[in-house]
Amino acid sequence: MGYKDLVVYDTDKKVKEAVAARFKINACDTVTKALDETDVVMICTPADSHVPLALLALKKKNAAFIEKPLSTSMKGVEKLRKSGGKRVMVGFNVRFHPMVLAIKNLIGKMGTIYSAHMEYAYFLPDARKGTYASGYAAKKGQGGGVILDHLHEIDYGISLFGRVRSVFGSAQTISKLDIQTEDTADVVLGFKRGFACSLHLDYLQKAYSRSVKIVTKKGIIEGNFATGILKVTEYGKKVTTKKFQKGFNETYKHELRHFIGCLKKRARPAIDVGEATHSLKVALAIKRSVAEEKVIAL
Incomplete structure (x- = not known):
């Protein structure tokens, strides 16, 4: 995608360090520190943590790309829909x-x-x-x-x-x-x-x-x-x-280009929280x- 100013955080230290080494990026000790250093966050964690992490990201002024599914329940989803606006997209490649x-x-x-x-x-x-x-x-x-x-x-x-x-x-x-x-x-x-x-x-x-x-x-x-x-x-x-x-590799690139393009234009992404909620x-x-x-x- 051409972006180089990246950081990674994972609760599993070995995974975090392996990703940092493979892609030559910085690893953060806490999720809060990671969010303090970024403008856009990709949430690729188990689905039960998606909504809390996305709400935290928005609080830290980050836009958020969330892997599917949006969540495992409806808890917090409406709050995320109201606060996410055009700055949250769910990954349905x-x-x-x-x-x-x-x-x-x-x-x-x-x-x-x-x-x-x-x-x-x-x-x-x-x-x-x-x-x-x-x-x-x-x-x-x-x-x-x-x-x-x-x-x-x-x-x-x-x-x-x-x-x-x-x-x-x-x-x-x-x-x-x-x-x-x-x-x-x-x-x-x-x-x-x-x-x-x-x-x-x-x-x-x-x-x-x-x-x-x-x-x-x-x-x-x-x-x-x-x-x-x-x-x-x-x-x-x-x-x-x-x-x-x-394969589907190119579709991941297409959806990310779409999301980044929406952020630049301040446009609503095709799969915002409201769409993913259905x-x-x-x-x-x-x-x-x-x-x-x-x-x-x-």
Whole structure:
């Protein structure tokens, strides 16, 4: 990104020193000292600490970029929304993937949406080799489990389809993975525009899977992030395909450039606290639906 005047703080001294050495930046002894030396802070901590740290950052006159999810509960979220304004963004990088942007453009041309299906699945021990059991994904109180950890799918679904009006979910811990959280979830999202989207999430598939399928009046849109292929079937016309990047590295750069650009222009970022609050409410409603075994209206 070209920025060199950086500092790092982590509660784990070894992690902090390793990051400082790798990127040749200064390590701070306390979070307060780190905030005193910065103008913009990136909060990449377990989700239960996001809101308190963001509020502290704002108090110290810092802008804040918060990794998803915004939080694990609604505690403090409204206060952050009111005080954050244009100076807080939540990191949902999948929205910036060129395939998602292409699908969003196509939706407006394909007529009424009849249904949709989304999936995100991988084998957790392979994705986080050697650390999966000690990381946040394995811990219930830190935002782990597929419902919150895979919140990207809900968020980019909202960016494509609009607001969610109801949810019904089923989630389990099927495997013998060393985790405290659900490893599988199946959800029906009822969107305000009048159709349902089924969503499958899991930590179990050893063959990485990430995709979206949208059935419309004029045809079918199928995006496969694992292969990078977008397939569009327009009824009565030729099937078209387009190849996109497989990975997501560039999307992290895009979202940070967007945030920094908004700060410079004093513009509101695409995913401010208010926008991120809706996806969090959806995830929490899914958890409630699982616990109460019923449809939850938002």
